[in-house]
Amino acid sequence: MTLVDATPDQLAEHPGWVRVCALTDLEVERGRAALLGSTQLALFLLRDGHVHAVSNLDPYSDAHVISRGIVGTRQDAPSVASPMYKQVFDLRTGICMDTQGKDARSLRVWPATVSAGDVYVRWDAGA
Amino acid sequence: MPEATPPTRHTDAGDGTTHVVVVGAGMVTHRFVESLLTRADQSWRVTVIGEEGRHPYDRVGLTGFFSGATPEDLTLERRAFDDERVRFVPGDAAVRIDRAARRVTMRSGNSVAYDRLVLATGSYAAKLAVDGFGLEGCFVYRTLDDVNRLRSFVERRSAELGRPLTGTVIGGGLLGLEAAGALQGLDIDCTVVQSSDRLMSAQLDLAGGNALSRLIQSRDIRVRTNAVTTRLDPDRTGQVAGLEFRDGSYENTDVVVFTVGVRPRDELARNAEITTHPRGGVVIDAGCQTSDPRVLAIGEVANYDGMCVGLVAPGYAMAEVAATRLLGAEAQFPGYDLSTKLKLSGVDVASFGDAFGETPGALDVVYSDPVAGVYKKLVLSDDAQTLLGGILVGDASAYGSLRPLVGSALGGDPAAYLMPEGGVAAPTGDLPDEALVCSCNSVSAGSIRSAVHDEGCTDVAAVKACTKAGAACGSCVMMVKKIVGTELQKSGATLSNALCEHFDVSRRQLFDAVRVSGLTTFSAVIERFGRGRGCDICKPALASILSTLTGTHVLDGENATLQDTNDHVMANLQKDGSYSVVPRIPGGEITPDGLLAIGQVAKDFGLYTKITGGQRIDLFGARLEQLPDVWTRLVDAGFESGHAYGKSLRTVKSCVGSTWCRYGVQDSVGMAVQLELRYRGLRSPHKIKLGVSGCARECAEARGKDVGVIATEAGWNMYVGGNGGFTPRHAVLLAEGLSDAELLTAIDRFLMYYIFTADRLQRTAPWFEDLEGGLDGLRAVIFDDSLGICADLDAAMARHIEGYEDEWKATLQDPEKLRRFASFVNAPTTPDPSLAYVAERGQVRPATAAERESPVLIAGTVLEVRR
Ligand code: SRM
Ligand SMILES: Cc1cc2nc3c(=O)[nH]c(=O)nc-3n(C[C@H](O)[C@H](O)[C@H](O)COP(=O)(O)OP(=O)(O)OC[C@H]3O[C@@H](n4cnc5c(N)ncnc54)[C@H](O)[C@@H]3O)c2cc1C
Numbered sequence: 001m002t003l004v005d006a007t008p009d010q011l012a013e014h015p016g017w018v019r020v021c022a023l024t025d026l027e028v029e030r031g032r033a034a035l036l037g038s039t040q041l042a043l044f045l046l047r048d049g050h051v052h053a054v055s056n057l058d059p060y061s062d063a064h065v066i067s068r069g070i071v072g073t074r075q076d077a078p079s080v081a082s083p084m085y086k087q088v089f090d091l092r093t094g095i096c097m098d099t100q101g102k103d104a105r106s107l108r109v110w111p112a113t114v115s116a117g118d119v120y121v122r123w124d125a126g127a
Numbered sequence: 128m129p130e131a132t133p134p135t136r137h138t139d140a141g142d143g144t145t146h147v148v149v150v151g152a153g154m155v156t157h158r159f160v161e162s163l164l165t166r167a168d169q170s171w172r173v174t175v176i177g178e179e180g181r182h183p184y185d186r187v188g189l190t191g192f193f194s195g196a197t198p199e200d201l202t203l204e205r206r207a208f209d210d211e212r213v214r215f216v217p218g219d220a221a222v223r224i225d226r227a228a229r230r231v232t233m234r235s236g237n238s239v240a241y242d243r244l245v246l247a248t249g250s251y252a253a254k255l256a257v258d259g260f261g262l263e264g265c266f267v268y269r270t271l272d273d274v275n276r277l278r279s280f281v282e283r284r285s286a287e288l289g290r291p292l293t294g295t296v297i298g299g300g301l302l303g304l305e306a307a308g309a310l311q312g313l314d315i316d317c318t319v320v321q322s323s324d325r326l327m328s329a330q331l332d333l334a335g336g337n338a339l340s341r342l343i344q345s346r347d348i349r350v351r352t353n354a355v356t357t358r359l360d361p362d363r364t365g366q367v368a369g370l371e372f373r374d375g376s377y378e379n380t381d382v383v384v385f386t387v388g389v390r391p392r393d394e395l396a397r398n399a400e401i402t403t404h405p406r407g408g409v410v411i412d413a414g415c416q417t418s419d420p421r422v423l424a425i426g427e428v429a430n431y432d433g434m435c436v437g438l439v440a441p442g443y444a445m446a447e448v449a450a451t452r453l454l455g456a457e458a459q460f461p462g463y464d465l466s467t468k469l470k471l472s473g474v475d476v477a478s479f480g481d482a483f484g485e486t487p488g489a490l491d492v493v494y495s496d497p498v499a500g501v502y503k504k505l506v507l508s509d510d511a512q513t514l515l516g517g518i519l520v521g522d523a524s525a526y527g528s529l530r531p532l533v534g535s536a537l538g539g540d541p542a543a544y545l546m547p548e549g550g551v552a553a554p555t556g557d558l559p560d561e562a563l564v565c566s567c568n569s570v571s572a573g574s575i576r577s578a579v580h581d582e583g584c585t586d587v588a589a590v591k592a593c594t595k596a597g598a599a600c601g602s603c604v605m606m607v608k609k610i611v612g613t614e615l616q617k618s619g620a621t622l623s624n625a626l627c628e629h630f631d632v633s634r635r636q637l638f639d640a641v642r643v644s645g646l647t648t649f650s651a652v653i654e655r656f657g658r659g660r661g662c663d664i665c666k667p668a669l670a671s672i673l674s675t676l677t678g679t680h681v682l683d684g685e686n687a688t689l690q691d692t693n694d695h696v697m698a699n700l701q702k703d704g705s706y707s708v709v710p711r712i713p714g715g716e717i718t719p720d721g722l723l724a725i726g727q728v729a730k731d732f733g734l735y736t737k738i739t740g741g742q743r744i745d746l747f748g749a750r751l752e753q754l755p756d757v758w759t760r761l762v763d764a765g766f767e768s769g770h771a772y773g774k775s776l777r778t779v780k781s782c783v784g785s786t787w788c789r790y791g792v793q794d795s796v797g798m799a800v801q802l803e804l805r806y807r808g809l810r811s812p813h814k815i816k817l818g819v820s821g822c823a824r825e826c827a828e829a830r831g832k833d834v835g836v837i838a839t840e841a842g843w844n845m846y847v848g849g850n851g852g853f854t855p856r857h858a859v860l861l862a863e864g865l866s867d868a869e870l871l872t873a874i875d876r877f878l879m880y881y882i883f884t885a886d887r888l889q890r891t892a893p894w895f896e897d898l899e900g901g902l903d904g905l906r907a908v909i910f911d912d913s914l915g916i917c918a919d920l921d922a923a924m925a926r927h928i929e930g931y932e933d934e935w936k937a938t939l940q941d942p943e944k945l946r947r948f949a950s951f952v953n954a955p956t957t958p959d960p961s962l963a964y965v966a967e968r969g970q971v972r973p974a975t976a977a978e979r980e981s982p983v984l985i986a987g988t989v990l991e992v993r994r
């Protein structure tokens with residue numbers, strides 16, 4: 001789940017939080033890729049201020065393109081459509097909501113939060 | 128299934144109710160309860176006893192746990208168990224059946240009386256009975272608790288050892304491969320150990336098994352066949368550390384998963400002296416009844432015809448049969464369908480029907496391409512007419528369409544079905560009504576058709592909700608889609624024209640709504656005419672509409688967020704995530720200097736170059752962060768965007784014409800250049816292509832275009848509505864002998880009329896086919912202004928021509944727009960590390976998965992760049 005506005009001391013209690021970029025580096029309802037070690041993440045900033053972090057690797061094409069997909073909603077779920085073969089994923093859980101007739105595959109997700117204008121991702125779960 | 132006749136009552140309680148007790152709360156129980164209650168009246172009571180302490184969940188999707196699915200996500204529809212007639216006892220197990228007293232006793236000491244008892248206890252996952260099987264670090268793969276424990280162990284153990292783990296999956300069947308994929312996802316270096324000579328030996332022949340081994344190994348999972356495990360050893364802490372094989376070899380391992388098969392949980396029945404099979408399982412007849420008429424058994428625990436089967440589809444079929452029988456109607460379990468498809472990402476394997484050709488006289492048709500890693504086999508009846516079964520490895524795309532055909536005539540050359548994709552079109556919606564389309568939920572083509580015609584379903588989602596077709600493994604969805612499409616077309620009227628879940632109207636209606644309301648942003652439009660925040664269907668459609676009506680840059684303001692990645696970065700996405708770049712070359716005419724400039728750019732950036740079918744040059748393999756640099760160079764050399772990425776004007780193809788050609792009667796190149804410059808950047812419901820030929824020999828193939836222009840002595844002949852693609856059509860003659868000016872006006876109006884009124888992704892040919900009044904109607908609109916809209920159309924086109932600017936040039940001058948070309952937000956110029964290329968015929972191409980591992984790799988795209 002995504003936390004919004006965690007305080008700096010909440011972050012300090014979790015040494016696993018890593019600062020990735022400034023909130024202003026993100027564009028509302030559009031993705032940006034980020035690189036942590038050799039892992040590619042896709043960050044999404046929604047209209048309500050939530051930031052979501054999912055894997056940039058599209059499990060259907062094996063290309064790192066999720067950050068370049070179209071952001072929207074499916075029912076109540078915030079979603080991103082892979083630009084390659086148009087599978088749609090729930091940004092909160094990474095679960096594929098429209099497999100386009102393929103087997104279900106989901107995106108890895110990481111907890112993400114915004115604190116004092118910066119975007120953090122929790123990275124202790126093992127990259 | 129037949130409708131329920133008045134139920135046969137087994138109500139000895141005397142209170143008028145029938146009490147069904149179900150032991151086990153797995154997938155099959157869930158289906159049973161759902162099926163029973165949707166048809167049973169208020170006099171039925173159901174008690175479900177479930178050992179796992181959870182609501183039934185999707186065991187088939189268990190592996191999703193490793194890619195982020197929570198237990199809640201895997202939970203099956205709760206509605207059935209919320210019914211007031213159901214009592215669910217989770218976290219308790221049935222331990223004894225007293226058949227005389229018709230009572231089930233639970234571990235907690237509680238007991239419950241039954242009128243009818245249903246055993247749906249599923250299976251145990253077996254471990255291999257070798258020394259050390261119980262060591263810490265040895266797991267099975269069956270329940271949510273299993274995978275939870277596995278993940279915790281792996282996290283702890285790799286922290287403890289301070290390195291990535293090595294893992295072993297013992298058992299190379301369907302489940303073993305899935306488990307291996309899961310371990311790999313946990314960063315474990317993994318080997319699959321199989322005691323027989325091939326993977327998936329229950330489904331594949333030797334050649335298929337070998338092809339699969341190669342595929343699995345190319346995904347970095349090692350495979351050992353003919354390897355019988357004889358012992359597991361612990362390290363000093365008592366955790367598993369190694370395993371020994373019969374041939375004396377030894378391997379280190381930190382975690383072991385057993386997937387060596389399942390054993391039916393028939394102990395309850397055996398202790399109660401209900402007949403069980405010597406090889407395990409509660410023996411049932413075709414009505415799912417056991418040797419005790421009051422006791423039924425369904426799912427994996429049931430043994431029918433001497434077999435227990437670990438697939439959910441037959442279990443569901445049994446659930447339906449049992450529910451129907453309890454309600455007093457007739458139903459028979461039809462026997463097992465053993466078709467299976469592997470759910471491992473990137474590995475395509477399927478096996479269906481009589482895959483081993485055991486039917487007497489059966490013939491095999493085999494296609495094998497070891498280089499591409501493809502092996503396909505169809506098994507046919509002795510007269511080669513009827514499809515009996517098959518095996519598909521490496522490319523299982525035909526599975527969805529072939530499986531329903533088992534038992535029927537194949538129709539056509541069997542070899543055609545096995546060729547690489549694109550050889551022939553897969554069979555379409557002409558399946559017989561009784562053909563099974565969705566085998567997981569046993570839905571026939573006929574049921575899907577009736578869902579469309581009788582239940583009013585208008586899309587796949589509705590059919591899925593209504594029939595459950597496609598709701599389990601999903602491999603039939605494409606087929607379902609085809610049938611729904613065909614049926615909707617037949618009934619014409621019921622076709623829903625809603626754009627998507629966010630807009631109830633069609634593109635055409637939306638276009639009018641936006642035009643009349645004068646709204647200029649997506650947010651305003653969706654708030655007024657739609658709901659939610661849009662999707663990949665309505666956002667690009669609205670971007671196109673707004674572009675026609677407001678003429679702003681694709682990346683201006685909120686517009687930018689609406690664009691598909693191609694429009695968003697003004698280049699064409701390629702399979703590996705890199706892009707291709709196509710500069711405009713109007714009419715295909717290019718100066719030698721222009722050619723040299725493009726060549727130099729390609730060389731400096733290491734881009735693959737190819738002449739396109741549209742008379743221009745495509746440069747492939749540019750990375751996101753390179754696009755502005757590539758375009759700086761191209762713009763400096765005088766080129767502009769070719770819009771190869773947009774739903775917009777693509778090219779105006781030309782032949783050499785009267786300037787050089789001895790037969791040409793007009794300057795076709797000059798006209799093509801003029802047209803291309805006039806309509807460049809024009810956004811539309813789908814792409815638009817034009818062609819101009821200098822005489823009737825038609826070397827520019829103009830009649831294959833949306834607008835084709837052919838020169839005659841008397842002037843230009845104009846043709847409309849042609850295209851190539853999936854359904855090629857020749858353009859038809861709209862007007863003859865037009866002057867230059869008349870031609871431009873006619874094309875202006877034709878294109879704008881199309882843009883105003885066509886559906887999303889509808890090219891001119893199908894649009895024209897649906898157009899009221901046909902060709903004469905179109906002539907009346909364009910030449911006689913029958914709708915009184917010509918002034919609007921002309922004004923819209925004039926606005927476009929005047930407002931045109933090169934998108935790329937404008938982007939390069941705007942730092943704000945350039946920000947989105949950073950490869951990574953925290954490392955803006957670092958190339959995508961996953962890109963890799965090899966040389967072929969003197970240029971680069973993306974490396975295949977296998978090549979990425981091998982030393983022939985020439986580079987990530989980080990080639991020398993000269994500025
Ligand atoms: C590059 C090129 C092939 C080539 O190497 O020659 C090509 C490449 C693609 N075509 Fe094409 N088509 C190319 C000429 C054609 C032609 C021939 C022509 O234009 O004379 C046709 C048949 C004529 C026609 O359009 O009616 C053609 C019919 C299609 C179709 C089918 C359209 C239809 O109405 O059925 C698609 C699919 C689509 O657009 O939805 C398609 C889609 C594509 C896409 C965009 C597929 C994709 O989404 O990745 C390819 C992208 C190329 C890229 O990344 O740059 N391409 N495509 C040609 C580019 C021409 C250009 O300079 O812009
Ligand atoms: C990882 C994985 C992937 C799979 N993939 C596929 C696939 O792609 N396609 C396919 O067709 N099949 C697949 N299967 C098999 C499929 O999940 C099973 O065939 C199906 O779940 C069987 O359903 P069931 O209800 O008979 O048994 P189960 O789902 O096993 O349910 C039985 C339940 O009964 C409970 N129980 C047992 N004894 C008692 C008792 N005495 N008292 C109370 N409760 C008891 C058990 O705890 C269990 O919860 C897969 C299985 C696994 C593990």
Ligand code: SF4
Nearest residue numbers: 549739740745852853
């Ligand atoms: S025909 Fe067109 S779409 Fe198909 S592979 Fe060739 S370029 Fe791609």
Ligand code: FES
Nearest residue numbers: 565567599600601
């Ligand atoms: S065949 Fe599995 S969902 Fe239809």
